[in-house]
Amino acid sequence: MFRKFAKEDVHSRSNVKSSVQRSLKSKLVSQYPKLEDVIDELIPKKSQVELIKCEDKIQLYSVDGEILFFQKFAELIPTLKLVHKFPDAYPTVQVDRGAIKFVLSGANIMCPGLTSPGASLPEAPGYEKDSVVVINAENKESALAIGKLMMSTEEIKSINKGHGVEMIHHLSDPLWHFNLD
Amino acid sequence: MLREVVYCGVCSFPPEYCEFSGKLKRCKIWLQENHAELFEKLYSGEDAEVEGVTGKLAESSIGEKREEKLEKDLLKMQAKEENREQRELAKKLSSKIIIKREARTKRKSVVAISGLEVFEIDMKKLAKTFASKFATGCSVSKNAEKKEEIVIQGDVMGEVENYLHSILAEKGLKDVKVEVVDGAAKKKKKPEGA
Ligand SMILES: [Zn+2]
Numbered sequence: 439m440f441r442k443f444a445k446e447d448v449h450s451r452s453n454v455k456s457s458v459q460r461s462l463k464s465k466l467v468s469q470y471p472k473l474e475d476v477i478d479e480l481i482p483k484k485s486q487v488e489l490i491k492c493e494d495k496i497q498l499y500s501v502d503g504e505i506l507f508f509q510k511f512a513e514l515i516p517t518l519k520l521v522h523k524f525p526d527a528y529p530t531v532q533v534d535r536g537a538i539k540f541v542l543s544g545a546n547i548m549c550p551g552l553t554s555p556g557a558s559l560p561e562a563p564g565y566e567k568d569s570v571v572v573i574n575a576e577n578k579e580s581a582l583a584i585g586k587l588m589m590s591t592e593e594i595k596s597i598n599k600g601h602g603v604e605m606i607h608h609l610s611d612p613l614w615h616f617n618l619d
Numbered sequence: 620m621l622r623e624v625v626y627c628g629v630c631s632f633p634p635e636y637c638e639f640s641g642k643l644k645r646c647k648i649w650l651q652e653n654h655a656e657l658f659e660k661l662y663s664g665e666d667a668e669v670e671g672v673t674g675k676l677a678e679s680s681i682g683e684k685r686e687e688k689l690e691k692d693l694l695k696m697q698a699k700e701e702n703r704e705q706r707e708l709a710k711k712l713s714s715k716i717i718i719k720r721e722a723r724t725k726r727k728s729v730v731a732i733s734g735l736e737v738f739e740i741d742m743k744k745l746a747k748t749f750a751s752k753f754a755t756g757c758s759v760s761k762n763a764e765k766k767e768e769i770v771i772q773g774d775v776m777g778e779v780e781n782y783l784h785s786i787l788a789e790k791g792l793k794d795v796k797v798e799v800v801d802g803a804a805k806k807k808k809k810p811e812g813a
Contacts, residue, residue: 477622522624522633536681536689542639556680576680580624582634610631610640619744 439496439510439606440613441544454487454499462487462499466507466514472527473510482505490618503618506513513570517607518614521572522580528572529565531591531603532558535576541583542610547573547603549594564591571603583608625654640694641700653755682687711737715796716783718775722803732783733768738792742769745786753778776801 454462463481468587481487481501490498490505498508506520533547534536534556541547552559555569556576565571567590573583587594594602608615624802626633628649630640632658637646650658681689716734723729735742742759748771750757771779782801787795 476621519624523621525622535682536685538636538639539689539692542636554680578633578635580638581636609636615631 440616443492443496443612443616447496447618449491449493451488451490454489456483458489459485459487462514469514470516470527473524476524477529480520494577498613498616500618505613506618507619508613515570515584515606516572518581520607521584525572525581528574529560529569530574530581531560532556532567532574532576538578538582539574541573541575541605541608544605544608544611546583546588546601546605549598549600549602552602553598555574559591559595562592566590567593570606573603573608581593623703625657628653632735634658634754639696641696643693643697644701683770691778711792712794715798717798717800718776718780718783719800720764720774720803723772726801728774730771730779731768732771732779733762733763733766735769736767738787738790742767743768746771746790749782752782769778 459481465476467477473480485502486505488500490500492498494510496508496510498505499514500506504519505517507514507516509515509531521528533541533551534554536554537547537551537557540551551557558574565587567587569587571585571587572581573585574581583603583605584607588601588604589597624633627637627640627643627646629646630637630642634646634650634654637643637650640646647658647662650661660798714737716732716738719731720728721731736753746757746759749755749769749771753771753773755775755777757769759767759769762768765805776799780797783797784793787793787797
């Protein structure tokens with residue numbers, strides 16, 4: 439999603455009103471209920487939330503200058519910076535060590551990289567197709583990517599070939615390096 | 620409670636991913652200097668020397684053979700990255716920055732700085748810095764060669780030169796040439812060679 443993202447893709451930037459800030463916070467919590475305990479820490483009342491409208495209908499939201507989430511359609515998606523601050527709130531899958539290099543190059547994730555001994559998927563019923571998932575890696579504490587399931591986690595286990603996760607955002611992509619000023 | 624996250628000052632990753640950045644040597648030095656306890660944890664005591672690529676990180680499920688290949692690949696990536704960095708450094712060292720003073724009116728002059736683009740200096744930011752530092756107008760514009768340059772109102776050539784030298788020194792590029800051209804100095808009555 440951010441493979442070719444650049445400063446030139448920013449169309450407009452505007453500070454959001456406090457009412458919008460409140461509704462964004464409640465939307466985040468409704469999507470990721472575990473964020474409730476920390477939402478006021480993540481987005482303090484006095485913080486400035488900025489909406490950055492970009493090419494391709496992508497909207498980024500920054501809190502005091504740091505981009506914490508974004509959306510293209512209705513769903514709000516956390517950036518890795520947000521995930522790192524509070525990792526426990528999102529559906530999560532794990533790739534094995536061998537897949538890390540490919541994930542960091544921006545490739546979609548192949549099923550075997552999600553089903554091998556070093557990998558981990560949730561137990562049944564797992565996550566539906568099209569769910570946004572955080573991607574962790576074997577022996578690592580921090581997430582390295584955010585993706586979207588191209589099939590349900592149960593299907594990934596049973597089919598076990600082809601692409602399982604579409605890449606949305608990963609360490610070292612232009613969004614990761616994006617600097618607001 | 621939110622987690623405090625350390626990001627590598629060299630490659631920007633969480634340090635546990637530095638091994639995949641292609642810059643691991645420098646990453647390790649940075650981590651050892653800035654977060655010694657994390658360095659210990661990641662690269663473990665017995666392997667604390669900065670040369671080796673893997674330490675504790677290598678414990679994995681993927682089997683010795685694949686791990687060996689991965690390490691080879693990572694080393695190759697690192698060598699490639701180092702070559703690239705060296706080429707870039709050579710390019711930086713062989714280019715020069717030009718500070719040129721030009722007369723605007725009899726009394727007023729402007730100073731234009733060109734050749735900054737190869738040095739990863741944010742020109743707009745630098746222009747803002749100059750504007751407030753010298754309390755004057757300062758902007759980024761395209762010169763005759765269609766390259767961006769910073770134009771500062773006022774006779775601040777000496778100060779600009781000093782400031783640029785200090786930025787370059789910070790970036791470890793103090794050997795870069797900064798050429799000063801004074802187009803506003805009083806002209807000789809007869810041009811040279813005429
Ligand atoms: Zn690093």
